[in-house]
Amino acid sequence: MSKLDQVLVLDPPSDLRFKGPFTDVVTTNLKLKNPSDRSVCFKVKTTAPRRYCVRPNSGVIDPGAAVNISVMLQPFDYDPNEKSKHKFMVQTIFAPPHVSDMDALWKDAKPDDLMDSKLRCVFELPSENDKVNDVEATKAAPVMNSVKGDLTAAAAPDDTEMKKVQEKCKRLQAEMNKLVEENRQLKDGVRMRKVPGSDHMTSNSSSLLGREATTASLPSLLVVIAAIFIGFFLGKFIL
Numbered sequence: 171m172s173k174l175d176q177v178l179v180l181d182p183p184s185d186l187r188f189k190g191p192f193t194d195v196v197t198t199n200l201k202l203k204n205p206s207d208r209s210v211c212f213k214v215k216t217t218a219p220r221r222y223c224v225r226p227n228s229g230v231i232d233p234g235a236a237v238n239i240s241v242m243l244q245p246f247d248y249d250p251n252e253k254s255k256h257k258f259m260v261q262t263i264f265a266p267p268h269v270s271d272m273d274a275l276w277k278d279a280k281p282d283d284l285m286d287s288k289l290r291c292v293f294e295l296p297s298e299n300d301k302v303n304d305v306e307a308t309k310a311a312p313v314m315n316s317v318k319g320d321l322t323a324a325a326a327p328d329d330t331e332m333k334k335v336q337e338k339c340k341r342l343q344a345e346m347n348k349l350v351e352e353n354r355q356l357k358d359g360v361r362m363r364k365v366p367g368s369d370h371m372t373s374n375s376s377s378l379l380g381r382e383a384t385t386a387s388l389p390s391l392l393v394v395i396a397a398i399f400i401g402f403f404l405g406k407f408i409l
Contacts (some may be wrong), residue, residue, distance in 0.1 A: 195244060197243070208264050209265040210264060310347065
């Protein structure tokens with residue numbers, strides 16, 4: 171009887187790639203997917219068990235489900251001239267209807283019922299471009315943090331300064347209201363005056379019109395001056 175083909179779909183299918191530097195733990199992922207309509211038991215083996223940590227290294231995958239496996243390479247002195255001979259094997263078997271003792275299942279399994287897939291380990295050092303990008307990212311991090319700090323400080327204005335600006339604005343508004351009221355009273359007084367004689371009214375018409383024009387333009391001028399003061403204080407505060 172011929173050996174069964176692997177029922178699981180492996181991603182990656184043949185190589186486990188580990189990218190250095192290898193002065194710290196390097197992790198790569200292996201995905202196992204079960205496209206069949208039966209549950210499948212699996213376990214992961216390696217030719218260098220002391221160099222790797224695999225989680226999970228065994229289990230059961232339900233029909234149509236998948237599992238992600240983390241393969242962690244322990245730190246070591248990497249020699250680029252030395253070819254890696256490390257290999258992994260994913261061994262599988264169809265799970266019986268009621269499985270409780272996994273050790274007994276693998277121990278009693280017949281060779282013809284086992285399926286396996288082999289993967290080789292590939293060690294890669296980062297390229298020069300990757301190194302440059304890492305250095306630039308490291309240098310940019312403090313700058314970005316500084317900019318974020320400045321933006322945060324700008325977004326949180328000083329309460330004392332804000333109160334001062336608000337008080338100045340209130341005072342300017344009060345003065346504007348007072349001057350507008352005085353201007354209105356002056357206009358009412360001019361209208362109430364009735365001087366007899368056309369000659370007298372004619373002679374005074376130009377002077378009254380001049381006063382009314384002056385008093386009428388006063389609020390507009392005050393509004394412009396107040397707006398300039400308010401804009402100056404707010405601009406000074408924001409900048």
